[in-house]
Amino acid sequence: MTNEAIKEYITAKAPTATYDETGEWLNILVESTHFKSLATILNGQPMQMNFLFCLTCVDYTTHLTMVYHMTATKDRNMNIVIKTNLDRANPIIETVSDIWRTAEFHEREVFEMFGVQFANHPDLRRLILEEETAIAVDETKEAVVETKGYWPLRKDFEDPINMIKL
Amino acid sequence: MELNENIAGNPPFPGIIHETPGGGIVVSTFDSVINWARSNSLWPLSFATSCCGIEMMSTASAKYDFSRFGFEVARASPRQADVIIIAGTIVNKMAPVLKRLYDQMADPKYVIAMGACAISGGPFFYNTYSVVKGADHVIPVDVYIPGCPPRPEALLHSLISLQEKIKMGMTRDQIRQEFKTS
Numbered sequence: 001m002t003n004e005a006i007k008e009y010i011t012a013k014a015p016t017a018t019y020d021e022t023g024e025w026l027n028i029l030v031e032s033t034h035f036k037s038l039a040t041i042l043n044g045q046p047m048q049m050n051f052l053f054c055l056t057c058v059d060y061t062t063h064l065t066m067v068y069h070m071t072a073t074k075d076r077n078m079n080i081v082i083k084t085n086l087d088r089a090n091p092i093i094e095t096v097s098d099i100w101r102t103a104e105f106h107e108r109e110v111f112e113m114f115g116v117q118f119a120n121h122p123d124l125r126r127l128i129l130e131e132e133t134a135i136a137v138d139e140t141k142e143a144v145v146e147t148k149g150y151w152p153l154r155k156d157f158e159d160p161i162n163m164i165k166l
Numbered sequence: 167m168e169l170n171e172n173i174a175g176n177p178p179f180p181g182i183i184h185e186t187p188g189g190g191i192v193v194s195t196f197d198s199v200i201n202w203a204r205s206n207s208l209w210p211l212s213f214a215t216s217c218c219g220i221e222m223m224s225t226a227s228a229k230y231d232f233s234r235f236g237f238e239v240a241r242a243s244p245r246q247a248d249v250i251i252i253a254g255t256i257v258n259k260m261a262p263v264l265k266r267l268y269d270q271m272a273d274p275k276y277v278i279a280m281g282a283c284a285i286s287g288g289p290f291f292y293n294t295y296s297v298v299k300g301a302d303h304v305i306p307v308d309v310y311i312p313g314c315p316p317r318p319e320a321l322l323h324s325l326i327s328l329q330e331k332i333k334m335g336m337t338r339d340q341i342r343q344e345f346k347t348s
Contacts, residue, residue: 128259129296152295159295162258166293 001047001078009047014038025069025079032066032084036094039068039082043099048072049080052100057110059155064091064114070100086116095121113153180333197335204248204274205236205332208325211247212240213267215254218281218315222253225318235325244270249328251321252307255283255291256298268305274339276332278324279307282314289314306338 001009003026010017014034020027030038042049054069068082086093095118097104105127107118112126125131129152151157158165180202181194210232214222225232226240233239241247244267256264268275279301282288287299301307308331311324331337335344 130259157295162295162297163293 001075006047006078006080010038013041023081025081027081027083029083029085032086032093035066035082035084036096039096039099042070042080042082047078048074050100052096052102052106055096055103055106055110057114057116057153059088059114059153061088061155063088064116066093066110066116068096090117091115092117092119094119097121113151115149115151115154198333201333201335201340205329207236207238208248208276208328208332209239209241209246210237211244211250211267211271212242213250213253215252215256215260216283218253218283221315221318221321222251222280225321230318230322232322232325235322235329237325244268245272247271248274249276249278250305251278251280252284252301253280253315255288256301256304257296258298259296261298261304264301264304274332274337274343276309276328276337276339277301277305277307278309278311278328280311280313280321280324281316282312285310285312308337308339 003021006026007019010028014030014037016031016034017038018029020029041047049070049072051073052068052070054067056067058065058067064086066084066086068084069079070082071079084093091114093116095103095107097107097118098120104122107116107121108123108125108127110116111118111121111124112129118124129150150159152159180198181192184191184193214220224230226237237249244250248271250268250271252264268277279285283297284301284307286292287297291297292299298304309324309328311320313320316324328337332340335341
């Protein structure tokens with residue numbers, strides 16, 4: 001399937017989608033509300049995007065962007081990138097772990113690093129980091145152990161115990 | 167200072183040999199003979215957390231071959247190891263593991279911090295939520311080797327320095343034992 005055919009097919013399903021072909025692969029920006037239904041469609045016939053080979057998140061300080069790279073094992077030349085902008089204060093998106101099982105751990109990692117909530121995820125815990133992490137030192141010089149708001153890859157992340165503010 | 171001067175020349179067997187007809191008598195102290203024997207058979211733990219481990223493997227293999235100095239075999243169990251070479255970054259999640267490995271090693275035990283990460287957290291990711299800023303925050307270190315990574319020659323030098331330190335009874339573990347008995 002050529003990029004033109006893919007664009008035509010996706011526009012029919014999600015009319016608000018915008019496209020960017022400046023990179024190596026076709027980038028598709030969709031609304032977060034349309035994302036799950038689009039992912040389901042892409043995984044089915046005729047595209048059979050059955051291989052989600054990268055799932056990550058980017059913090060642009062104004063918003064978070066979820067990035068999904070996928071391809072089809074029947075045609076490995078067909079790679080597409082789906083992007084979705086999320087509200088930074090309340091980032092929530094539907095899980096795709098029921099479509100691509102590999103997303104289960106990737107989403108847990110995005111959750112621990114960026115704090116994105118994945119709705120209907122079967123087991124949304126931190127993947128590698130400790131559940132409880134010291135985040136600040138109060139007046140009594142005791143470390144304040146807190147989990148909420150400890151999202152290390154966010155641009156405004158601060159950790160006064162382990163890091164010097166530059 | 168004295169330690170550095172001694173590294174230049176390997177001190178001979180500790181003791182005085184009295185030549186007598188048909189043989190000889192060696193006069194020495196138990197401590198120095200034991201330290202001499204221990205320093206010439208140090209088994210390292212195969213423990214590497216990043217790229218310094220590659221240099222350590224190179225030092226172990228044929229070209230540099232640290233078994234020439236008595237570091238015969240890298241042991242996979244801390245219970246059989248005498249020295250732990252911290253080759254790489256220690257992250258917060260690794261710190262309790264490193265502490266446990268050190269605790270599991272039998273006395274006497276020695277520690278070498280290899281490379282910038284083990285000394286101070288490293289040249290790359292020191293200002294991070296996840297990195298321990300030097301392995302000596304977790305366990306006591308006897309010998310530090312700077313470098314990123316240190317060359318195999320530098321590692322050999324540190325191993326020989328450790329041997330000198332053991333012969334002089336100056337490692338942290340030996341000093342601690344001395345205070346324990348007296």
